[in-house]
Amino acid sequence: MGEANTNTWIDGVPADALPLPDRAFAYGDGLFETILLRGDRPLLPEFHLDRLGAGLQRLHFPDCLESVRKHLAQAAASSPDSSPFRVLRLTVSRGPGPRGYAPPADCRPRVIISVSALASDPTEMAAPANLGETAVRWARQPLLAGLKHLNRLEQVLAAADCDAQGTDEVLLLEQSGAPLSVSAGNLFLVAGKSLLTPVLNEAGIAGTRRRLVLERLATACGLRVTESRLELSQLLGADELFYCNTVVGLRPVAAFRDRRWRRHPVTRDLHAAYVECLRE
């Protein structure tokens, strides 16, 4: 299979290939996290590990968080280069197993980590984005809602649609028609001194940056924040819109349908508070 890629590890061992069979490959039977590294330090590790732990429980994996912590620290410390920030993807697969959907009784999860360079600087707020729309809607699945599991075809299709349109991001609705997220991030709207974000109990991914806005950044900026079902009309009437994920941080929206936003003072404030968190 060629030489081992020194930026990928499986259970702590440098690897360039995943031993087969593997249930992440076979069924998307696993979870992942995309973690920002500053130097050799993972940022917001507890937010990532909390969500991962919740997913492990929901999918009835054996508790392997201690081994995840160990492999995460090891990979973050390995092969640092001169760039201030890197991106680490941490995947937990249910591991090997015989043919068939049922997980094996003696399942042995695998931790697969890869580290990549980051072209952008997450401390700089990205240029305001053009937000398109996609016909790809989130399926309603309360058993999996909020988790960052490996069944991501909806987002693959939405991201492909976004690329085809040439927009920066696309809005995904729930099957019911309520706005839920962008293809790779959570959505917030600003209305006066309030923030609103879609509730995620039926679909979507509960992002770590979303949690940070809810628990710390809103308060730091003197804003109230509410999770609720949103309507498209609320997006179009908002003072500002932004989306957030680990790689871009918080990114304001410049245009959606016929609406334009030229100033983004609240998003800018929140982004400044976010950068402070990254520096802690």
Place this chain on the structure above:
Amino acid sequence: MGEANTNTWIDGVPADALPLPDRAFAYGDGLFETILLRGDRPLLPEFHLDRLGAGLQRLHFPDCLESVRKHLAQAAASSPDSSPFRVLRLTVSRGPGPRGYAPPADCRPRVIISVSALASDPTEMAAPANLGETAVRWARQPLLAGLKHLNRLEQVLAAADCDAQGTDEVLLLEQSGAPLSVSAGNLFLVAGKSLLTPVLNEAGIAGTRRRLVLERLATACGLRVTESRLELSQLLGADELFYCNTVVGLRPVAAFRDRRWRRHPVTRDLHAAYVECLRE
């Protein structure tokens, strides 16, 4: 990674591990087929390739069916053992790609095939099954309905629930409450000279054995067959119930809730017609 497993091939080359990165592993970005081999011959290959081809189109993969055909024939002919039947799993992954949901412009799909022994004899009708129930419901996703794609967490959770209950299979409902399938197979009910099976335009997998019943076996047995939305009361009131998949063929249901079925004459007829098809 140890020695190559001679029962697995990637793009025609014996392999024991999947080169990383790979989008089937990262996002479940791919499709699969479970194909019965009699000796070195794939059974119902066109049914499998039709569904796979439809999936490749729906997911906007490059057309790689010719290469799939070639690798399927090669793997089926390799390492035959003395068993009359084997099971071949054929997976098409979107292949490598950089971080991020959007498929790369120059995507190079991979064909991963593994062949396993089959403990059971698909020409013998399996003993009537005890059918349990699961709280895992199919999400409604018309864009993916019918495909045998790699996002299979719902079925993993349902199969785990089935194992925990100790039943042979479990019934999965749609979110709306309509019966849709079992964890690994399609569902039919017999009412007089009619067969009914759930319509699959919003969820579920359009099984090859389901298609065979619809297109050939029902007619061969003098039955009408209809796809429609089913109610639980129809299942409980049915003359017979059966489910079907590649590995078990057609399997009658012996018990569901407080209902017992002691005779399965229609399922038995259909199974006999099925065995004839396997012999063609």
